[in-house]
Amino acid sequence: MKRELLAIGIVVLILFGLPVGAFIYQRQQTSSDSTKRVIIIQATVPEAGGFQPSAIKVNAGETVTLRFSSMDVTHGIAIGPGLGIDLGHVDPGHVKEVTVTFDKAGTYTFYCNTWCSPDHWRMRGIVEVTDPDNPDAIPIAYHDPIIERLVAEGVNIDANVTMGMADHPQPDVLTFDQPPSIEKGNILAATLSIPEELSDAEWRLTHTPMEGLELLADKNPSNSMNDLIHVIAYLWVSDTRFEAIQWAENYFNQNCAACHGQTGDGNGPAANQTAESPVAFGDAAYMFGMRSDVLYAKIRRGGMGTDMPNFGTLLTPEETLKLVSYLWQLAFLAPNSGIE
Amino acid sequence: MIKSQRINVFQHVPFLRGILKSRLFQPVLTLTTLFFFTLAIVTGLFGTPVGNRNFGIVFVWIVWWGLLIILLVPFLGRLWCAACPIPVPGEWLQRRGIINRRQGRLSTLRWKFPKRLRNMWLQNFGFLGIAIFSAIILTRPEVSAWLLLGFSLIGIVLSILYENRVFCRYVCPVGGFIGLYSLMAPIEVRVADPQVCATHTPKDCIIGNEYAYGCPWMVFPGTLERNTYCGMCMECIKACPKNNVVINLRPVGSDLMVAKERRLDEAYKAFIMLACALLYSAVLLGPWGWLKQWANMDTLPHWLIYAGVFLLANLLLLPGLFTLTALLSRRWGGVQVPLRQLVTDYAYTLVPLGLTAWIAFSFSLVFTNGSYAFGVLSDPFGWGWNLFGTTESAWTPFGSSLIPFLQTGILTAGMLFAVNTAYKIAGQHTPNPRQALRGMLPVAGFITSITFVFLWLYLG
Ligand code: SF4
Numbered sequence: 182m183k184r185e186l187l188a189i190g191i192v193v194l195i196l197f198g199l200p201v202g203a204f205i206y207q208r209q210q211t212s213s214d215s216t217k218r219v220i221i222i223q224a225t226v227p228e229a230g231g232f233q234p235s236a237i238k239v240n241a242g243e244t245v246t247l248r249f250s251s252m253d254v255t256h257g258i259a260i261g262p263g264l265g266i267d268l269g270h271v272d273p274g275h276v277k278e279v280t281v282t283f284d285k286a287g288t289y290t291f292y293c294n295t296w297c298s299p300d301h302w303r304m305r306g307i308v309e310v311t312d313p314d315n316p317d318a319i320p321i322a323y324h325d326p327i328i329e330r331l332v333a334e335g336v337n338i339d340a341n342v343t344m345g346m347a348d349h350p351q352p353d354v355l356t357f358d359q360p361p362s363i364e365k366g367n368i369l370a371a372t373l374s375i376p377e378e379l380s381d382a383e384w385r386l387t388h389t390p391m392e393g394l395e396l397l398a399d400k401n402p403s404n405s406m407n408d409l410i411h412v413i414a415y416l417w418v419s420d421t422r423f424e425a426i427q428w429a430e431n432y433f434n435q436n437c438a439a440c441h442g443q444t445g446d447g448n449g450p451a452a453n454q455t456a457e458s459p460v461a462f463g464d465a466a467y468m469f470g471m472r473s474d475v476l477y478a479k480i481r482r483g484g485m486g487t488d489m490p491n492f493g494t495l496l497t498p499e500e501t502l503k504l505v506s507y508l509w510q511l512a513f514l515a516p517n518s519g520i521e
Numbered sequence: 522m523i524k525s526q527r528i529n530v531f532q533h534v535p536f537l538r539g540i541l542k543s544r545l546f547q548p549v550l551t552l553t554t555l556f557f558f559t560l561a562i563v564t565g566l567f568g569t570p571v572g573n574r575n576f577g578i579v580f581v582w583i584v585w586w587g588l589l590i591i592l593l594v595p596f597l598g599r600l601w602c603a604a605c606p607i608p609v610p611g612e613w614l615q616r617r618g619i620i621n622r623r624q625g626r627l628s629t630l631r632w633k634f635p636k637r638l639r640n641m642w643l644q645n646f647g648f649l650g651i652a653i654f655s656a657i658i659l660t661r662p663e664v665s666a667w668l669l670l671g672f673s674l675i676g677i678v679l680s681i682l683y684e685n686r687v688f689c690r691y692v693c694p695v696g697g698f699i700g701l702y703s704l705m706a707p708i709e710v711r712v713a714d715p716q717v718c719a720t721h722t723p724k725d726c727i728i729g730n731e732y733a734y735g736c737p738w739m740v741f742p743g744t745l746e747r748n749t750y751c752g753m754c755m756e757c758i759k760a761c762p763k764n765n766v767v768i769n770l771r772p773v774g775s776d777l778m779v780a781k782e783r784r785l786d787e788a789y790k791a792f793i794m795l796a797c798a799l800l801y802s803a804v805l806l807g808p809w810g811w812l813k814q815w816a817n818m819d820t821l822p823h824w825l826i827y828a829g830v831f832l833l834a835n836l837l838l839l840p841g842l843f844t845l846t847a848l849l850s851r852r853w854g855g856v857q858v859p860l861r862q863l864v865t866d867y868a869y870t871l872v873p874l875g876l877t878a879w880i881a882f883s884f885s886l887v888f889t890n891g892s893y894a895f896g897v898l899s900d901p902f903g904w905g906w907n908l909f910g911t912t913e914s915a916w917t918p919f920g921s922s923l924i925p926f927l928q929t930g931i932l933t934a935g936m937l938f939a940v941n942t943a944y945k946i947a948g949q950h951t952p953n954p955r956q957a958l959r960g961m962l963p964v965a966g967f968i969t970s971i972t973f974v975f976l977w978l979y980l981g
């Protein structure tokens with residue numbers, strides 16, 4: 182009879198002790214030492230559900246480990262904005278994880294940064310960070326002076342045309358068969374009188390190269406338009422920092438090149454699957470009519486109905502500006518503008 | 522005839538009889554598996570939905586499945602059924618005890634299980650029913666857990682209504698194919714001398730005695746000739762006062778030749794298992810991505826088409842082709858055997874073929890995904906535990922260069938064994954060896970073609 186009781190004891194232990202023990206152990210793991218919380222996120226192509234779970238809640242100040250496993254194809258995992266987390270490729274069946282402490286309440290986005298499927302750009306998930314002392318407080322709406330200024334100016338961010346150029350020469354009047362050369366521009370710049378506005382980064386941010394060309398031509402009437410174009414190209418990339426370009430090139434290749442093409446030719450592998458043809462940043466004529474702040478706004482807000490996703494939830498304003506400066510590099514340095 | 526080529530294990534390993542006679546033998550097995558079974562259900566219900574990070578999925582569908590089909594069934598026949606945790610809660614309720622033999626009859630309502638269902642058909646259809654949902658069951662921990670729990674609950678209900686292991690014998694979809702494929706196993710529970718039984722009227726092994734219960738599988742060991750319905754629970758070894766029940770070693774596949782017990786429901790089990798092995802290989806290992814998506818229910822219409830074709834292939838296509846083969850065999854061999862019997866008899870050639878095909882299929886499953894087992898041992902729920910320090914062990918497919926060789930080897934062995942079985946079965950229909958040879962040729966052709974399809978799928 183003794184062993185019968187023992188057996189019954191074991192059965193009870195298995196049927197009830199096992200689950201109860203597991204839950205107690207889990208409580209200990211998560212409460213006594215909050216660095217132990219692990220959140221498993223399963224990555225599949227968006228057509229099959231994207232990230233699961235796609236929204237997770239974390240307390241501000243809490244340290245969590247986010248463990249990503251790919252269920253189907255190779256994905257790339259990054260988290261933004263401003264966290265600088267890029268886990269790189271996660272191959273099918275493999276796992277990568279990152280341990281982060283989210284200091285401030287707010288919303289962060291984890292996303293795939295490797296072109297994994299036609300719907301790749303939909304592959305995003307949210308980390309909602311709330312303040313445990315004040316859980317209902319919604320973080321103050323994010324101010325973006327650059328976009329606010331554009332709105333105040335009445336600029337249509339979604340328009341795909343040159344801005345404020347009605348009474349100026351249109352880019353196609355100019356000849357870009359000789360692509361703008363930054364090197365030539367650099368040499369020529371020393372021989373010209375440069376209007377004050379053009380040396381002002383803030384002015385260049387809110388104006389098109391074409392407007393700059395107007396001013397430059399007024400001051401230097403004896404120079405040929407072609408020479409002046411070189412100078413403008415030089416001025417527009419003049420104060421970009423090397424490490425910014427390095428970062429932006431990498432980011433562009435991971436996140437933008439699938440549609441816009443690695444050289445900015447607007448013809449990446451996924452270009453034919455978007456609602457509207459992706460913009461070719463390598464096209465100097467197009468870029469001569471484009472403004473940095475508009476590019477900035479387009480990146481952050483995405484393009485309505487064009488399949489251009491928003492990156493405002495992934496990138497900080499500073500990172501976005503770095504990316505914009507890289508687009509000018511593409512316009513004036515890319516192989517298809519004829520310059521190495 | 523039955524006694525030829527048998528080695529009585531008890532004669533060579535005497536203490537084994539002692540172990541098997543102990544009432545502790547089966548509870549030790551079932552309590553161990555019950556632990557893992559419960560863990561699989563709890564992790565399935567509450568753990569991560571990520572299949573390969575969940576103990577329930579990894580241990581049931583990779584570790585258990587691999588052990589069962591690659592080792593247990595081929596080498597030890599139905600021994601799994603003695604260890605299986607699914608029916609034991611029901612059995613313990615019936616017996617009102619776990620270890621000891623409680624005197625008196627089993628506590629059940631003592632209903633009579635319908636005669637028409639005392640065969641493998643329920644198991645055939647149950648298996649098919651699960652098979653068409655397999656892509657979901659095998660990957661979603663929660664679904665998998667409910668399935669296991671459901672099995673156990675059905676087991677409990679059936680043991681309240683009926684005496685003995687009705688669930689195992691007539692219902693369990695796994696039990697069906699374990700029973701069929703255990704015909705191949707090189708071990709058996711048999712009586713040493715049937716003459717002793719014929720004259721031993723109390724028949725303790727059927728009605729039980731103070732040491733043991735009567736056979737829970739409703740089998741009479743005295744005339745037992747095949748493994749199919751003996752759950753190797755060892756009760757009869759404990760019951761027999763004459764120590765007449767023994768464990769034998771024997772040539773592989775001996776039971777295939779027991780002509781008088783062949784039945785159409787078992788034949789269909791053989792068809793279904795072979796067809797499922799083919800279809801699974803095509804879905805999971807074949808080059809057709811869309812097929813995988815259809816099986817995964819990407820859209821309901823796709824899945825309905827898939828399920829329809831799946832059932833058609835299992836119930837009509839393969840049996841139909843095999844019937845044509847049997848017709849051809851009858852014509853070539855010129856034997857006067859009814860077609861139904863011919864189909865049924867020859868279907869047993871598909872037992873070695875099907876078993877080796879499943880082994881080959883499971884090689885790639887187990888070697889490729891087996892390494893997940895280390896991760897879920899340390900972190901069964903996928904909650905980030907690290908019990909044994911193996912949580913972070915990466916997924917490493919094992920022996921990927923070896924798998925094709927193993928698969929080719931085992932499939933070829935299965936094919937040769939099946940062809941040889943076909944020849945022997947043909948020999949049961951006619952004493953004329955030339956006739957037998959001609960009669961087996963179409964069957965051999967069928968076996969060879971199927972083997973080539975498998976090889977093409979695996980090596981393709
Ligand atoms: S109790 Fe033993 S001897 Fe008697 S019938 Fe059963 S197996 Fe045979």
Ligand code: SF4
Nearest residue numbers: 736751752754755757
């Ligand atoms: S024949 Fe013996 S070992 Fe087999 S199921 Fe019956 S009692 Fe158990």
